[in-house]
Amino acid sequence: MTDRTVDRRPKVETAIVVHPVRPRAGGLRSPEQRLEEAVGLAEALDLKIALALVAPLRTVVPATLFGKGKVEELATVCRAHEADVVVVDDALTPVQQRNLEKAWQVKVVDRTGLILEIFARRARTREGRLQVELARLAYERSRLVRTWTHLERQRGGFGVMGGPGETQIETDRRLLAEKIGRLKRELEDVRRTRTLQRSARTRVPYPIVALVGYTNAGKSTLFNRLTGAEVEAKDLLFATLDPTHRAIRLAGGRPAILSDTVGFISDLPHELVEAFRATLEEVQEADVILHVRDISGEESEAQAVDVEQVLDQLGAGAESGRAIVEVWNKIDLLPPESRQQMLDRPQRRDGSGVPVVALSAITGEGCDRLTGFLAELLDQGAPIEARLGPQDGDALAWLYRHGRVLSRADGEGGEVSVAVRLDAQALGQFERRFPGALLREAAE
16 A cells, blocks of 8 residues: 655745836835835745736726736746736736736735735734624625625525526625624624723723834834733734733833734725724824834835824824824844934934934843833823821832832831822822822922
């Protein structure tokens, strides 16, 4: 009997990545930089990149996006490289996608579909999976002919449905609408749960600091550095999707809650922004937003603009009046003289007045400056002096947990006098919980 070993490893698909350059296309990025990002997205799906190229368009053809000559040229390229999939780094209409698949005889994925597939693979929590599924269904709503024809095999009965056609598409749309409605209801339950969690956090007077930034800017690495957590952090686009919260101690002992969120990207699909709104509400509720930037990259400025646009979509941008701090990360990748200039520069972004803190999440250089700056930023109101007796150990411990202790003086009899900063909510809680403590406004 012949021993046959079956290779059960998934087949690695060969891909060609094409970045179309539309007529009069502007933006801060060069086509080559956009192509490089598209290759990174494709590699995040474990695709083997056989070729990556920029394709300038003289005009946009409604049926295929590309002109006839370019379509034929790319068909030859697909056969020469035996490609399984072509990634088009642009938004394709359903008609364009189907026509290109017929012309090239390979699977065609546009930018939106590519990002949705990455999110589908990376989502870990029930909430994340629900949000990704809702986004995918919204995307596929206009692609029913191609993606939902499998339903025709499930139709049986008395011959009323003889084959695929308009009635079948109507049935598919109804089934799709029902599924989208169910997912929205489930996500509404998640949103209510998040609202309850947030209201529970408001009863604990900890300010919330949210990390946002372009994907792969180093948010999760910084989160791990500041909290001691072990959130997955890789040199990979969209390495983490699900939000994480941890308590941190700022300079002077001031506690806060740090929230790590999903990374942004240029031309983030509208379906994803809408589907992840429940998660991104964490950004809207934050007291301070830390905009993490990869300052070592050539595209840092362009990426910052993309992040600001998404924040504006969420109503959490500069116009909202929310405190935003730019964290210029990865200074360890800069030459020594540039790194020192970055550390010595004025702590405001040119032209905008946005506070800037330069650091390296990998080495920890500059992280103390960030926690010190946050402690000062979150301090509200005048410092309060609390005079506590030897029996008030619980009150003293409470002040250290919930405020920022500026100074402390211990008396010979065990009494303690501390100058502490508390926000209005924490001050009210302290007065209710420890009515015997003597409080007065401290001299700054």
